[in-house]
Amino acid sequence: MGKDVIIACDFESAEKTFAFLDKFTDKKPFVKIGMELFYAEGPSIVKELKKRGHKIFLDLKLHDIPNTVKKSMAVLSRLDVDMTNLHAAGTTKMMQEALVGLTRPDGTRPLLIAVTQLTSTDEDAMRKDLLIDKPIDEVVMHYAKNAQVAGLDGVVCSPLEAGKVHEFCGKNFVTVTPGVRFADGEVGDQKRVTTPAKAKEIGSDYIVVGRPITAAEDPVKAYERCLNEFIG
Ligand code: C5P
Secondary structure, eight states: OOOEEEEEOOOSSHHHHHHHHTTOSSOOOEEEEOHHHHHHHTHHHHHHHHHTTOOEEEEEEEOSOHHHHHHHHHHHHTTOOSEEEEEGGGOHHHHHHHHHHHSOTTSOOOEEEEEOSOTTOOHHHHHHTTOOOSOHHHHHHHHHHHHHHTTOOEEEOOGGGHHHHHHHHOTTSEEEEOOBOOTTSOOTTOOSOBOHHHHHHHTOSEEEEOHHHHTSSSHHHHHHHHHHHHTO
């Protein structure tokens, strides 16, 4: 599994995204397009970034009835992204149907990853808001196993859980981990966070880093710091 740093391009427009990515003169970072940018610009932003040579994680976190997710994934598969995702909370059946929809007629497909629990959710929120009484680790591992049984490639989880997911689902089951912060940086709304170096130690395959890079004074330097800490 190729380890990499994925930059979360949480921008409101294509213009702002290009202005940000134009700073990276000699590298083409793996980028994540989330809801904000996709809803603002639509499929054209994916096509444009692909044309510019970026690998793309399309982070739309689908969660709906199985048939709707299947048909939506079929549309997304035509965008030729490298990775996309859904919520494991949508059930094993929904994940199986998603995989069917995502698979192109020639049998190829992007990596499909399941969100377990958002890294902004902690055990207290799970208990009080979602009425889930189990320990968060148990919930994350259960959702990861469901995703694996459904045939998915891996999960989005906190870097703090990546080691345990690998123990539970095997080392080839991909862990994509947001909630990454520099030791001397701001945490913001994220709750279950760690540093790129610690994420490497625990065994994340891909770290997703947004504001520590996008809001940095020198984003290229912050990206390189991430690469150095995470890949070495
Ligand atoms: O700015 P920050 O580094 O917190 O960005 C993290 C990115 O990862 C955001 O785009 C967020 O939507 C995404 N994400 C997350 N937790 C998940 C799944 C995705 O923070 N479980």
